[in-house]
Amino acid sequence: MYRFGETGRCWRLVVIGGGSAAAIQVRQGDVPPQDTLVIADRLGTGMEFLDNSILQSYADELRLSRHQETFRLGATGQLRPSAAQFDAYVRESLLGSGATLKSARVLEVEGEAGNFLLHVLNGDGRMSYERAEAVVLATGSTPRTPPPGWAEAGAVSHDVVHRERARQQTSRWAGRTVLVVGSGNSAMQVASLVASEAAEVVVLGNRYVGMFPTESPDKYSWRAPSQLACELVAKSAQECGRPGWHTTCVRHLVYDRLGVRDGEITWTYKAGDNQNPLGSRSLSGRCRHARGRLIGEGGSAWEESRRIEETAVVWATGSGPVLPGGPLIELLARDADGSLLTDEAGRTSMDGIHALGACAGQRAVNETTPALVRGRLPLPELLAGRGVPVDSEVSA
Ligand SMILES: Cc1cc2nc3c(=O)[nH]c(=O)nc-3n(C[C@H](O)[C@H](O)[C@H](O)COP(=O)(O)OP(=O)(O)OC[C@H]3O[C@@H](n4cnc5c(N)ncnc54)[C@H](O)[C@@H]3O)c2cc1C
Structure with missing residues (x-):
């Protein structure tokens, strides 16, 4: 059994995922990038399989930052970018965000003593562990x-x-x-x-x-x-x-x-x-x-x-959410389609675990809003009031 004491830094925030939701969280969220670790098995959009196909969204609807960006999304005069262009934009956005990036897959999120321990499978097959005060799931979805x-x-x-x-x-x-x-x-x-x-x-x-x-x-x-x-x-x-x-x-x-x-x-x-x-x-x-x-x-x-x-x-019957494993994640309240139930601040039914993007049922990039992580507010009535099992065992 691994415990927090056996690992190094406890991050203020760990974001799991390397797609547009992760970039929006880092770029627009309330935790500074320098206090954030992003763990992703790939940097870029989960729509990368569409390759050179033109996306449905206009370039302006796919912005990841509220600030002026130097990186252009598509060529001049191009209304919509291709998936490959958007993929490069997401990657650039994360690489230039100032957050620490780790190329790995999170297998499990475990809660203990008010914080979280993440079980991480690295590219070389080695396991390592990261500690976090809060976790944002930005793990996307996959075609059914x-x-x-x-x-x-x-x-x-x-x-x-x-x-x-x-x-x-x-x-x-x-x-x-x-x-x-x-x-x-x-x-x-x-x-x-x-x-x-x-x-x-x-x-x-x-x-x-x-x-x-x-x-x-x-x-x-x-x-x-x-x-x-x-x-x-x-x-x-x-x-x-x-x-x-x-x-x-x-x-x-x-x-x-x-x-x-x-x-x-x-x-x-x-x-x-x-x-x-x-x-x-x-x-x-x-x-x-x-x-x-x-x-x-x-x-x-x-x-x-x-x-x-x-x-x-x-x-081609839609997508289902992708989530790390472990009993803690399994406990999270879900919507009928399997995506995580969250409130408008991105809080799930577990204090300290937040979610945004496709794994939280958000259907488009311009509907993806960053989770508000800093204030550990009481768990939302929205979740408790719907008969959802609210578990605050790991609250700080
Ligand atoms: C065919 C198709 C077309 C679409 N077209 C549009 C469009 O035009 N405009 C639009 O706004 N939306 C579109 N969407 C919806 C789009 O997929 C989402 O808006 C957006 O990609 C969701 O971003 P995300 O970051 O939540 O997930 P993703 O982009 O899927 O990113 C999640 C990332 O997390 C990584 N990850 C998952 N689990 C782990 C783990 N345990 N450890 C480490 N990393 C992990 C994944 O590998 C992935 O890279 C389309 C979807 C489909 C299927």
Whole structure:
């Protein structure tokens, strides 16, 4: 058992993570950078897998500091940076912040005597330990992996497609039917990413999200890069199979049931669930790819199947939080989606442990606000009042 006395300095603050949330905490938080240790297994955004893809946010929405910065985010006249440009910006921001940076992975956070002991796995495989008065979790999120039953179909999460694309590896989807499971921007963007090599692309969503702002006022609905997938659905609906048309057939369906069995992937869908601009152009009968078997009554529900060996399945159903291990972290109150429950000061249900960014359910960089660490205020009523187990065992 390791104890604080066996380690060196006790940091005023340790921030875990090396993405935009960590940079915002160091740059805008209330603990000076010189009193802060950042432990990250990588410096840069967790969106780095998007590589040269253009982000949805405008450069101004991605600022990490309130002060004038010398580093430019993208080229002059460029409205939105690529993920690779943003990655470099986050890294520069952390490197120039004045905080102490440690390249390592925190395996566990342990509480004792009002402080915290962090179990740290270093790049060389050696374990070391850091002490902190307060901890900020800025550990981000990771794309959800396909459910276990989908291993048989070789399903992968959407980041795998981006990574392979960046290495110019297209064999997973080239010449195949690509089924993209998901409703949001990740699904739409991966659909257009594979469209030039796939034999056909079908996006299978559980709802129709629509384009921002023409179809939905929600800023998290489909944004500009997703427009290309919308356009491909409409264009291929008119032209798939016609002489001279070589672009891949792309469809968008709100599905009813989706399953994999006996070497086949099968999905069902109803006309009633697809009364929208893309669904109405994707129903059975529209082209040679859309060959549904009529099921149910009234001729308005269909079933389609593809052989597994002719298909690539891509999961794009959102992200789940990434957190270090240990019983203390497991005790923290969570939201329904698994992200940490925090108040507006970034406090979790455990005194001295704070969280911000994607692991705390914040969906965008410009919604990420620094945790207020210095004042050890009473634990928020917000957390206690929601029947959440509030544990202040380690309070100073
Ligand atoms: C496809 C996609 C597109 C998106 N586009 C946008 C967009 O255009 N604009 C926008 O604002 N948001 C966008 N987002 C949301 C975006 O991911 C978040 O806003 C932002 O990246 C969250 O930053 P973060 O620092 O919380 O997490 P991340 O950027 O994921 O950083 C977390 C870091 O912590 C490290 N880490 C995790 N655990 C440990 C540990 N135990 N020890 C050490 N290090 C650890 C990780 O390796 C990672 O580097 C997008 C998300 C996705 C999936």
